[in-house]
Amino acid sequence: MEPRSRSFIYLSSFLFFVAIATWFILPTNYHYDAYYATESKPSFSAPKQNVWAELTETEAQDIYDFVYAQRPELNLVRRPKSALENSIYILETLRPNKSDVVPYLFEDGDAPQRWAKAVLALNVDDTPSLVYHAVGPLPISKESQILPLTYPFNSGRNDVKSEIKDYQAIIEFGDALGQSISDITQELLGAATDPDSKDGLLCLPRPSRVATGGLVLWFQFFRPGLGSGGRTLLPQGVYVKVNATSLDQDDWTAGPYFYNGVIYDDVEDFRAAIKHANFKKTPPNLDGSWTDTEDFDAKTEGRELPPPISVQPYGPRYKLDKNERFVSWFGFEFYITTAQATGLTLYDIRFKGERVIYELGLQEAMAHYAGDDPMAGGQEFLDTFFGMGKNMYELLPGYDCPAYADYMDTHYHMAHETHELPNSICVFEYTADHLLSRHTAEFSVTASRNTYLIVRSTSTVGNYDYAIDYIFYMDGAVEVKVRASGYIFAAFYRSNKTEGEDEYGHRIGEAVSSSVHDHVINFKADLDVAGPTNDMVRLALEPLTKSYNWDQPEVKERNTMHLVEYGVNQETGLDWPKNSGEFFIVYNSEERNAWSQRRGYRITSGTGMGSTPHLTIENSTTLGDSARWAEHDIWVLRQKDTEPRSADPLNYLAPIDPIINFNDMADHESLEHGAPDTTYDGDLVVYFNLGSHHIPHSGDIPNTLMHTSGSSVMFIPHNFHDRDPSRESVQGVRLQLDGKKFGGGFRGQEEDDDARVDLRTRLNRRGEKDPKVNYFGGTYEEGVKVPLEALEPDLEKGYRTKRHEVTDLNFNGSAAGVWMVG
């Protein structure tokens, strides 16, 4: 085995150096990729250019200048003070149509034209609108144009009206409103509204759009939760409704008020009630160490020792072109790109040279609450609106990802500025705590390590942290996994509730209700299994009662089971089957393996908690038509250039008439292909949901834990190859026992087949022939020195972020309104 020999020779010379080594001398091939160091790895280049790459800062600036010059009549300002001023709100790559990319990737065609997508914030008829435009081709030239961008939106529109004219003004309205009832809040909550004091209250809104136009806002008081950032654990249980249907903020009116389950028509009623002797108060939530995310002082036995840790002394086995964001690892190849709404998307995922998935990425992340109070009762977040990409903050090397991971920065362009999110994507290999395969036979035992590749980012949208993994396994399996942590968005728990009365959560703090909610996180997987022409089937395992000729006469009829295949012949949503009794498989009916089986990939709930759920609520009032993809677990649709996404971030602003209505995408078109009367070519696309029904309990305080919040869908080869392809990549060991070294599992007979002898004959570490221990793949052959940086990266020096900025000036405040840029 040539590679192993080379390693062996290397290590012999390494041993020589060791004798004179100081602590800090490492083997020359020792790789420690300090996470912030400039690297000098062997150059590796992607085979093609990353045609989905985010705009560079230069491109962005050129586009800004071009748009300002071309559209002077819009009075676009570079730094808008509010949504009342026109600006270029978002600028990013308009990803090329698949039909334009495929010739480039697979047919030696030219690279598709490069275009940008600009979201202009325009004030039209005194109503703020966000309007999509396409700008290109790039680089800016005489041919470049600014065109309305309509084709990706099945509403037929390219604009979304926002009822929120000025978010900052709403916040200020809340401040003033809160201060105007300081006597009440002092009485009930022991504090007055003061956004500038750590002891002051905050008065924060849940806006909702009214069918007849305008907004209704329910404000609730919160304590700020300074020490930890746990404001969403500190609702105060005093709520005020503001009628904000008028375009003129001066016309807004406050009231009714809601407290302890009772509605008070206006502030005077409320004030009068409080003064009444029988008025029932409910204790508020005060901050304290219970919201601290860490306990520095607990001396739990064992805690004084650091835990086991993963090291990678000989460096990575993947190749990474950071420029084109292209990764190659044991037959897998793919490109990475980012967008501020949706975070990472992977393109052109191939395995062993074969097409598997053209596009894989997040579409939307919903958190939908329920409750009998005015805040939780109508609360729902579509987090791409707040930005799953632009909230992808810097990762903690050694913690979020191993010290030895490769880290990449993300950039995005908003309101004339290019923002950098340093070290916000990591790529690394990890060896699982368990094997990929093993077998004990009578005279041998064999084991293969399960080492996999992860591409990870973490989006913190206000209170909540989503770690999103794309995981690749040596057999060709691909996994998408989301784990959640951070603070839950709690509701106020009213003390006048009797036990069991809170049908919307558990009491988990003084006046904290755990506030049940559904997380439904939508992903797109444009599968091209061995090519674009695919079919989806449900392969069901079903009970069967049958009479077999060989069973006679003893067994007249046998209760048994069998496989039944059902085609998925039209666009539809599917739910994971009862008793996990169906395999959802995407086959390439035209491509067969050596055994004449259709080459396929199975789609299944993976290693998250149980099976992924969909939204509990049927036809949610809050959501309207903005997120119909949440209603089933997995969807199969035709791939269309005009339907590139299941959702749009601006759907959040317009739930009743969203710019993309998924219902109109999943409209039962036939998936039959090849017939003369269809233009459909068999290229299907899958949307699937991760997430959880989250019924937080006391253990979610202070933060939700990731090991039990995981949610996963996997794409597993199903007859894709002729045999398990991991065998040619994996590292492991085979032991032959007791002199029967060529006997496998059976009776230990001598094996005399020459080919086999050759296959199994190796030198061991000591240079002995036909050893008992036979390794495959590279092995450790000497001890290694692991420097501190590989165990505990120097975060004092290495962590680049000075402050986790929220940059959305139009809609400042994250999903949970926790961070605010003043």
Place this chain on the structure above:
Amino acid sequence: MEPRSRSFIYLSSFLFFVAIATWFILPTNYHYDAYYATESKPSFSAPKQNVWAELTETEAQDIYDFVYAQRPELNLVRRPKSALENSIYILETLRPNKSDVVPYLFEDGDAPQRWAKAVLALNVDDTPSLVYHAVGPLPISKESQILPLTYPFNSGRNDVKSEIKDYQAIIEFGDALGQSISDITQELLGAATDPDSKDGLLCLPRPSRVATGGLVLWFQFFRPGLGSGGRTLLPQGVYVKVNATSLDQDDWTAGPYFYNGVIYDDVEDFRAAIKHANFKKTPPNLDGSWTDTEDFDAKTEGRELPPPISVQPYGPRYKLDKNERFVSWFGFEFYITTAQATGLTLYDIRFKGERVIYELGLQEAMAHYAGDDPMAGGQEFLDTFFGMGKNMYELLPGYDCPAYADYMDTHYHMAHETHELPNSICVFEYTADHLLSRHTAEFSVTASRNTYLIVRSTSTVGNYDYAIDYIFYMDGAVEVKVRASGYIFAAFYRSNKTEGEDEYGHRIGEAVSSSVHDHVINFKADLDVAGPTNDMVRLALEPLTKSYNWDQPEVKERNTMHLVEYGVNQETGLDWPKNSGEFFIVYNSEERNAWSQRRGYRITSGTGMGSTPHLTIENSTTLGDSARWAEHDIWVLRQKDTEPRSADPLNYLAPIDPIINFNDMADHESLEHGAPDTTYDGDLVVYFNLGSHHIPHSGDIPNTLMHTSGSSVMFIPHNFHDRDPSRESVQGVRLQLDGKKFGGGFRGQEEDDDARVDLRTRLNRRGEKDPKVNYFGGTYEEGVKVPLEALEPDLEKGYRTKRHEVTDLNFNGSAAGVWMVG
């Protein structure tokens, strides 16, 4: 933080030594637990004795002698040649009744009496029977007795009759039968039956019991699969039925024959048909490198480097009393014991001093096949019969478990011999590739590592390997996980099938059908959540349409959701709910947390693939009443001393009238407690199933892969504590950014509360006060040297097993008949 300071001081002095260190000098607290070395760890003792411990060899020998002396009339022999000779087949601990153990564990009562369970193999009326006896108390004294053991068996019997008088004779019958039609096998398969040749065929039976008595055997030919042990991939498609209903083997008759879907009444018909010109042959399966479990020669790029690996340079943070098999880790405490049928069982699992689970262990492991050929069509294994414990072979250090794991041996007693399974249990900590929790705030970011504890064993029952994990997490969660690898038991694929005609599997080799089957693996969890008096509820999240006062007038009715709790008021089987829409929670209604919530544990499908399934087949003909627990996902029953197990290994011999019929355990008794008319005290027990619907595909060749075969159930605290208890155990880091060091997530105001300042003030590595980086838990403070043994343990020297023996003399041949002891 005292522990961390100590570590810091230690490491300073360590640094001094480093300067003069040679390669092999390690920090004195450097722990590398060579897997086979005798250890000199600080002594640690379990608080109580392990009353469930397996018999020692001395105890066993004393019992053998006692039984021989007391029962001379039985003519017990020490080394039976066949099941026709009487012997003490199995000898093991009769685990004490819970009612006898509880006073010892929790009330300072005496330890329960120690008894043994002896299974006598007796030939009664020329029929082999296996008869349970209790022998005790131990040690053997004048008080000791041999009593029929009946109370754990709800059949009311203590014996099981076996229709298999002499397994070896059946095998020899098959050899002779095969040789008698060598002309046919030469013609169809190109080989003759010869169990002593690597090129010869084997003729192996699937026995089934006939309702009217006796056996019917369907034999099939196999090629032996010498090199790899992959015989179960090599069925040959020629089948012979043997009528073995007579007690006298001389009366057995062969025929009909089955080939290529056609039944031939007798051998002459078959022979005549083959000579016919139109006879359709189907190619057999020949062995080749395709059954090899490893590919030594593939030079896949990257494979020359070893993968990342987990190290534990400062030693474990758990404590292990190997004598009593007691483990203590971050608040978890439990005892381990073993049994030859069922492998590991954990007892008295506590967390932070509180009772959680009294007993947790495997009950039975079923593999149930289906097919339209006489072998797969009636094939079903209950693997405790073959021994999930006695097939727990030696683990490969560095592969099955990390090099730094602690390993323990297992012993069992069978047919007068004590057998050792060295290094067959491992215990280790592992740090996940992902965090336990994290949160990014505006001026801080915090992260906690997810380090967990695993207790692992691996049972290879013939062709198939089951890795069984008990996993403990810092928040109190417990997981039971099974992963499968090894060779599938394939069926013969007939070439005359048209595509899609094989409704029992895929073609995955020349004539190999993947042979669909269900794995259903039953476990018992005797939950005592904060004590024995528990209730189970289904907490459902359900859609709701409701009118809320605060929603008026804008929203007349709202489509939302809410929680509805359903009691589980009688013994019953439950299935995981549709859309994962219910939480199954076991509460202690008498024990409340600080928030007046019932303290509970939730039971859920965990990190295996999707939700665990139950048996597809309804009322399986093959199983009869032997495994009714397979029909639902989870069961809730009363805990009874007389119902200690859901299954018995001997059920496999008597499916129609099993010695334990689970149907009669799950018989809908009320689970209401506290009422005057019930003797039930609220102590419930849960049985649950792991497993999978296994539709193997080409990627299962050569071996099933573990990363996609995992199956898990988790027990997750649900309001068990007042707050997440992992906070006091976990290791992690908090960063404060940009001088706002006491500002948490909000606006970065200075924090002036003294207590908080104290909490967050630390020295960093450089001795600076109020550093940006604040660690909690022990950290790595210097680089470490990792010796080769911690990366690649010396398996040449360390692996103790000389041959993986199958020791069941009465029923030699494992589940798949792969290994045979001649």
